[in-house]
Amino acid sequence: MSDDPSKESQEANDGTIGDESHLYADTVGEHLPVDVVTAAGDESTEKHQFRQTPGVAVGLDELPRNASLWGDAWRQLRRQPIFLISAVIIVVLIIISMFPGFFATHDPHQCNLIDSLLKPSSEHWFGTDLQGCDYYSRTIYGTRVSISIGIIVVFFVSIIAIVGGSVSGYYGGSVDSIIGRITDIWFVIPTILGGIVILSLVSTRGVGTVSLVLIVLGWATLLRLVRSSVLAVKANDYVDAARAMGASNTRIIVRHVLPNAIAPVIIVSAIYVGVIIAAEAALSFLGVGLQLPAISWGLMISNAQRRIITAPYLLVFPGAFLTLTVFSFILMGDALRDALDPKLR
C-alpha cells in the first residue's frame, strides 16, 4: 500500500478518463456547484483544481478533427433534454421579464382594496394580495427584477473575474500576490451577511443599489476560478509558440489563453445567476433589498409570511417562480458542464 494513495488515484483517473467516459459521465456532473463554494481561500483547494485542469487541456488537443470545442458542445447540448428544458424555461423567463405587460392580465400597481385576499379564480389566477392587487400580474412583473439583477450582477462579476483572474494567473509574481491577497480578504465575508451590513445603511434601495452591492461582494469566487483555469492553460505549448512568434501578452491572453480557459467560467456563471437571484430574494425578504412599490418575489414572500395559514397561495406562487428560476439556471450550468468538459469524451 502506498503511503500516498489519493495521489495515485489522481493519476489513475487521468489515465482512465478516455476509456471510462460512460462511467464518468454522471459523476462529473456534481463537481462544479461544490467547486464554486470550495474554490475558497486555501491554496489546497486551488491545487486540487490545478490537478484536474491539465486534464482539460489534454482533452482539448484530443478532440476529433473539424470540431471546435464549442461546435462539439453545441452538438451534444442539442441532444440533452436537461439542457433543452432549462433553456426553454430561461428563454421564457427572459421574454417575460422583457415584456411583462404582454403576459400580465392586470396592471400590477392598480389595486382595489375591495378585492383584498381573494382566492385564486378565473379572474385572478393566483388570487389577490392584501391590497387587492392581482397576484398573477405581480408575480409576472417580479420576474423582471430577479432576471435583471441576476444577469447584471453576473455580467459585471464575470468581467471583473475574467480581467482580474487572467492578469493574476497569466503574469503571476507580485501582481498575482496582490490580487490573491485582496481576494482572500473578500472571501471571508459571506455575501448575505455583507449585503445586510451595507444595504441596511442605505435608505433608498433600487435594482441598481442591490446589484452594485452584490457585484462588490460577489466577484472573489469567480476570479479564483478564472485564475486557476488560466494558470492551467498557460502551461500549454501553443502559448509558448505564440510567444515565440512575437505575440504580445495581451494578444496571447485574448486569443490563446482565454478561449481555452473560459469554459469553466461559463458553467459557473450560469449557476451563479441562480445563486444571485436567490440572494436578492433573500435580501428583499429580510427587508434590506428592494423596497415597495418595487415588485420582487422576495418582497412578496416577505409580505406573505404573516398569512401563511390563511392565504398560503401568497407564499406558494412567488416561491414556486423563484424556485423554478433558480432551478433552471442551476440545471443549465449542469448541462453546460456535461457538454463543455472534455473529460467526458
Add this chain to the structure above:
Amino acid sequence: MGRYLIRRVLQFIPVFFGATFLIFALVFVMPGDPIAALSGDKPLPPDVVQALQERYHLDEPLYKQYGIYITNVMQGDFGTDFRGRPVVDLMKDRLPVTIRLALLAFFFEVVIGLTAGVVAGVRKGQFFDSLVLISTLIVIAIPIFVLGFMAQIVFGVKLGWFPISGYRQGWFSLMLPAFVLASLSLAYIARLSRTSLVENLRADYVRTAKAKGLNNRRVIGIHTLRNSLIPVVTYLAIDLGALMGGAIITETIFNLPGLGRAVFEATQAQEGAVVVGIATFLVIVYMIANLLVDVLYGVLDPRIRYE
C-alpha cells in the same frame, strides 16, 4: 507541521485586518450622516454636533477611526446600541441559541448528508443514487426561506409534529429550523461525498485492497472513505459562512432569539452599530473556523503541508 501551522497563522493576520477594515470602510463610505440621523427632522445645535463628533471620533480620517475601532474590537468592545447598551451584552444573550442551532444543523448535515452521499456512491447508478441526485438538486434550488415556510406549513401547521416557531421547548423547537438551515449544505455534502467516493473507488489502491481479499465493508470503510472525506472537510469550513447567512433567515422565520434574528431586528430598527458589530463578530468567527479547518486539513492530507 510546525512550519505549515506558522505559515497559516501568518497568512491569517492580514486577512483578519483586511476583512475587518473592508467592513469598516464599506460602512464608512455609505452616504448619510449618523449624527443627523440621531436628531430626526430638527437639526442639532452645532456645539452638540461637535461634541458628538469628538466623542465618536467622527472628525478623524478613516484609518484612525479604524485603528480605534479595531483596538476596541480586540478588547471585546463591539460598540453600543442607541440606548447605550454594549453590543457584546446582546451577543452574550443571543449567542447560545445560535450555537445550538448551528451545532444541530451541522449534525444533520454530517449524519444525513454523508450517509446519503456514501450510500449513493456505493450504489452508483442505482435507484437510491438517482433519488439522492435528483432530490439534492431540488433542495439546492429552493431558497432557504421558501423551504422554511414550507416546513412550517407542512410539519408545524398541517402535521403538528414540531413547534411552528419560538424557543419555548428548547432543543426540540430547534429541530425543524436546524433541518431547514442544514438542507442546502446537506445536499452539497451528499453530492460532494458521493462524487469523491465514486472517483476514489476507481483508484488503484482500491483494486489492490480488493485483490488482497478484503471485504467490501473494509475496502470502503477504511481505505476509500478516508481519502474521499478530505474535500468534504474543506467544504464544512466554507459552509460555516452559509450557515451564518442562513441563520439570519432561519431565526427570523422561526422566531428564535439568536444572533441572526438580532441582526434582522437591528436592521429593522436601523441600529447600524449593532448590525456592524455582530457582522464583524461573525466574520471573525468564520475566519477562525477557516484557520482551524486549514490546520485540520494539514493533518488529514500531509501533501499540502509541503507546498
